[in-house]
Amino acid sequence: MTDTLSDLTEALLDAAKKAGAENADALAVRGTSISVDVRGGALEQAERSEGVDIGLRVLIGQKQASVSASDTRPETLAMMAERAVAMAKEAPDDAHIGLADPADLTRGWDLDALELADPSPEPAPEHLVTDASTAEAAALDVKGVSQVQSATASYGASEIYLAATNGFSGGYARTNRSTSCVAIAGTGTGMERDYDGDMRTYQSDLRSPGQIGQQAGHFAVERLDARKPATGNFPVLFDERIASSLIGHLVAAANGSAVARGASWLQHALGERVLPDHLSLIEDPHLPRKTGSRPFDAEGLPTTRRAIVEDGILTGWTLDLATARKLGLASTGNAARSTSGPPSPATWNLALTQGDQSKADLMADMGTGLLVTSMIGATINPTTGDYSRGAAGIWVENGVPTYAVNECTIAGNLRDMLRRIIPANDARTHLSRVVPSLLVEGMTLAGA
Structure with a gap:
């Protein structure tokens, strides 16, 4: 320096x-x-x-x-x-x-x-x-x-x-x-x-x-000749390229700033199950060559490895000093800031427990449903967790990809969705958010 x-x-x-x-x-x-x-x-x-x-x-x-x-x-x-x-x-x-x-x-x-x-x-x-x-x-x-x-x-x-x-x-x-x-x-x-x-x-x-x-x-090319899918309740497999957005909603709800404002669907979920009991969400800011790594936070506090979710249980909020004081807690060393404003809470490198099945295995298990490869727009209620997004991807019939899909909407409630996710084993470990493809059963699809 x-x-x-x-x-x-x-x-x-x-x-x-x-x-x-x-x-x-x-x-x-x-x-x-x-x-x-x-x-x-x-x-x-x-x-x-x-x-x-x-x-x-x-x-x-x-x-x-x-x-x-x-x-x-x-x-x-x-x-x-x-x-x-x-x-x-x-x-x-x-x-x-x-x-x-x-x-x-x-x-x-x-x-x-x-x-x-x-x-x-x-x-x-x-x-x-x-x-x-x-x-x-x-x-x-x-x-x-x-x-x-x-x-x-x-x-x-x-x-x-x-x-x-x-x-x-x-x-x-x-x-x-x-x-x-x-x-x-x-x-x-x-x-x-x-x-x-x-x-x-x-x-x-x-x-x-x-x-x-x-x-x-x-x-x-995979997206050519796209059609609208049927409307109904189907399993949805979030491709690894976009699956981190699903975990991102959990991370946002566990941000101390949202909790302190009373604007989080996880407001009263501390110590409760938010993921399946075999899954953890680990933050580690000390991993080499990752964009989320840093030796200290924006308030000079040490950054440390911690479990945001451990064995399915939400263990704590993401806090800077100000939000920690509002909640009567201690900072987790997660202050971030730009030159133009004061600190606010942010997460560093995150990794969700990977599964033992490939994306192809989950696709075969899901039977008939949607593999989502891209999403546009979002209607997320921050206090209830109600979730609705435009989606495109591949329609899967009897476990086999059959045709491209676009112009559909997938909907559910984040609290329910996250508690029943099934992870694949295909996460790219060099990313700052290591999240594999995620299967969610029983989502609402609105298509044709």
Whole structure:
């Protein structure tokens, strides 16, 4: 980590104290991103951005205010501090805000073990063009693909530094490298679109662009000649590509912010069964090369491995300091923030217990129903868990995929759905949310 960001956050804290702040924290982020889009074998668009964003939060008594900027001149820092203090003086009291107790701060971490930043050089633009072109060509080679909507390759690097008047000071760097492709199959009103992509922390881990383009093409072709399914109650198999969204609804309901507002369908479910008794949902922020890994949270507290759900039982909420105080609990080290606002609770790397059957096995067991491969729109009632989403996928008859399906709606109640999920064994373990395909029996389908 460079001294520059450290010095910048310390300068912000000094400016805040001079302006009259009792306490403050400062966040500085330096980022670089490069992205290229290829279309028709030629470069269509290339973008590069570089910059530093800074954020300052000041506290006066039980009042707080946040300001941000992308200008790091000394006069700007002083102006930010003055404005933040003036805003804080006019803000309403909040009994739950405040920096972490110095005794609770994390004091040491092993960045090398986390492998958050690839030491390899930034890729040359021509290498990104080659990757995007290769993905596009591979998609066009798939029989039935009529065109490629986009093929993109990108790289990003960032440095983050956090400092506060309670004594915390620390930072780390991140990198990411990605390739994606959106293919279109068919012609006219019968066209269908699908995609594939991959993003990794280390460039050497990235799947080949040819494989990504080819898979995008196959996904698009599978959607041709789609029909509406029958209306009724059927089992629904959520494909691994979209199954994490189902677990995401559970995670959102277990967020301390929603619980504190009384806006969670899990409001009174602590200690109750929310998943089948053989399944757990584990958060681990210390896994190498994962986007959800971090040595400390946005309030300087240590991040730790924990079970959100253990053997089917909901064990706790996801908390930052403020929401923890509202609920009379302790922070779980899950504060996240941008430069423009105060901390709020967020989850890091998540993994759901995988099953011992393949997706094909679950498809055979489900008999007749729907394999969902994409979803659009959502009507989720956050207090009741009522669930309704537009879906597309493959109709399964007697365990065998038969035809593509679109323009249908799947509905149920999340509390009931999650308690009877059956996981496959096909989760991609490099993702920050490791969730396999999930079978849910007895959902309502509205089609023809």
